Amino acid sequence: MRQVGRVGRVGSALAAVAALCSLATALVRAQADHGAQYSQSDIAAGYRVYSSQCVQCHGGLGDGISGVDLRRGVFRRAASDEDLGRVITNGVPGAGMPPFKLEAAELTGVIAFIRAGFDQTASVKVGDAARGRALFEGKGDCAACHRLRGRGALTAPDLSGIGLTRTVAALQRSLVDPATAMVPANRPLRIVTKSGETLDGRRLNEDTYTVQLLDVRGRLRSLPKSDIRMLTYASASPMPSYASRLTPDEIADLVGFLASLREP
């Protein structure tokens, strides 16, 4: 990661491109081996740069420019961290983005801030998505509870688009400490109706008078609250922590895979 900042100081654009090509290859390999690490202090430093230099055009949510959604990793001209560094350093003259001559640590920080989905709550490590997929299907046995593209169990949320809705920090937290990471709407629901039926499932939608759920048998159910005797949300997540089941690198790989799940 830190090499990216130095690239920004190369004067000649051609030299920069050449340097980038070799660096990019090296970095991609490095990332595949160890995962890209974004420290909380880099992310916080990046926030300070972003909020003074970038927010005016890209906005507080990173979606101020059409076709670009920084928080969600939607870029026009970048895929890798090196691409991001290049775009920030050189600007995009035709599109109105000026070049930013940032210090190496600043550039590292901004990239970390963007890659962390603007989430400053933790250091994050994003590993290899292909290895993460193997873990999802194998050692992690995630499909025992989660559904992905129409396959897998219905007990826990469908993950087909999870990379669009959760930051990498949140995904990492969900794997390591699911009890504190589960959003309220995903808490397992148990309903006992006045007629005595017990339903376990997940809440899909709710309003003042009704609740809609997907039960563990895959049935879409909608119930008037007036027919419900007891409606309880589990207070804790039934998902086990993977902190001791997977190594940190494996968790990083799984985070990389989950972040790549972007079915709209």
Added chain:
Amino acid sequence: MMSRALARSLVALAVLGAAAPALAQVTADRLQRAADEPQNWLTYSGTYASQRHTLLRQIDPGNVRNLELKWVLPNQTFGAWQATPLVVDGVMFVTQRPNDVLAVDAKTGRVFWQYRYAGSPEARVCCGANNRGLAILGSTLFMGTLDGHLVAIDAAGGRPLWNVAIGDPKLGYSITMAPLAVKDKILVGVGGGEYGIRGFVAAFDPASGKELWRFYTVPGPGERGHETWSGEAWKTGGGSVWLTPSYDPALNLTYWGIGNPGPDWNADLRPGDNLYTDSVIALDADTGALKWHFQFTPNDTYDYDSVQVAVLADIQFRGTPTKAMMWANRNGFFYVLDRETGAFLSGAPFVKVNWASGLDAKGRPIATPQPPGQATWPGNQGGTNWYSPSFSPRTGLFYLSAWEGYASIFRKEPATYIPGRNFVGGGHTVLTPVPGAPGPRIGRYTPVNDWTDAVGHGSVIALDPQTLQRKWTFDQYDVTDSGILTTATDLLFTGGREGYFYALDARTGVVLWKASLGGQIVNGPIAYAIDGKQYVAVISGNSLYTFGLRD
């Protein structure tokens, strides 16, 4: 040769034939006495006092369960439909996004004409291509546009009469509010509080569009109130105006709610109280001269626009006959003011508040800013917002839509003014039980509620202005941006983001009737009557629904 009798009857027929289609003139006098013709809805808030209280009595608690759908008008565009229609002698006039006007038979929903204003692509607005409605004077309709123009339209034919530029859209000036016609003037203000505008309200000649007076909501050098700004901050000080004023004909005062200072969330860039942002100002209707002001949130860092509609009523306040103004503010406090002098009479929080510990004897908040990263109640969208409240002289209660249990974590950031760009100086996130969990946004964008009431919920609150206590609360699961209508039969009509349209008992808050219309209700219901039959109309999602009693 025609007999005299035949000639007489032909004349009579001709008169009848001519009288039916001709649109009656909506004179200034009719507007002033709008309460006397409850079959019509002649201004954004129904009457100049803005009580949104209809005197029609046909629909009552005993028969409200017999309401049935009479007609539906589907919108041609998507997005939140925030307009309140006007109804004039059987014809409904309503705006739809971005700046279309429809003239509709209020009995059948059939459309007489549609006018489409072609706005500039330079228009920029913070929160959607909203338009909240029209003013009418004589037989002319008046609409403000997203690109900062005021347009006059012939109410009979739907053709534009004149069109004047009021604010530069390239600098972020826009108009989303319904103008107000007062005597011989059309009054309107400009939005753009997220773009570093310098807000103003102005009066225009209804015949020509000529500007007659202008009052800047951020005073310049030499003007009273300028001392509450430092350096050049006044030039980009905000003070947007995006809701219709109220008017007291006896005092000849117009009452305007003024929006947030710019930049929104970084007060370090604008030290001082920043008058007249987050204030109510009383302006002479003829001259625009400032009679008094009252500031709700000095040096705001929470985006607590005070654009709410001023509700005027002559009440016995704690034993004294009082020309009152009632105001439930976005900052979470409810206020009773003397609308003749602007004097603070009473005030208290109506939801949880922690940005201030209370109000002093003059109504100024005792500020208790929270440390960085800590939650502030109410959250950015406020304890309430622009949703029209209602006052019932019968119950003596003030009714509002509130967001409860809802907080934001505000953050302050640098801001540099670049013309036409966002100038906000920070941002905010909704306080949720888990970082990043979904919470309420500015409007509903999906039919699925992906958050729970753990981050807040909406309610209708009935407040007693004498005691500042709640008489009752009607809780909803999702938040609500709906306006409120009360009736002389003690019904209360309202909605919410879930798309339920409710009739509550205004005395108890009990649900007497509801219809599931499906789309978010982000406007105020209205009542009108044709041929002795009462109707209630409300917009839900992309359609306008009109209900009446079963025939």
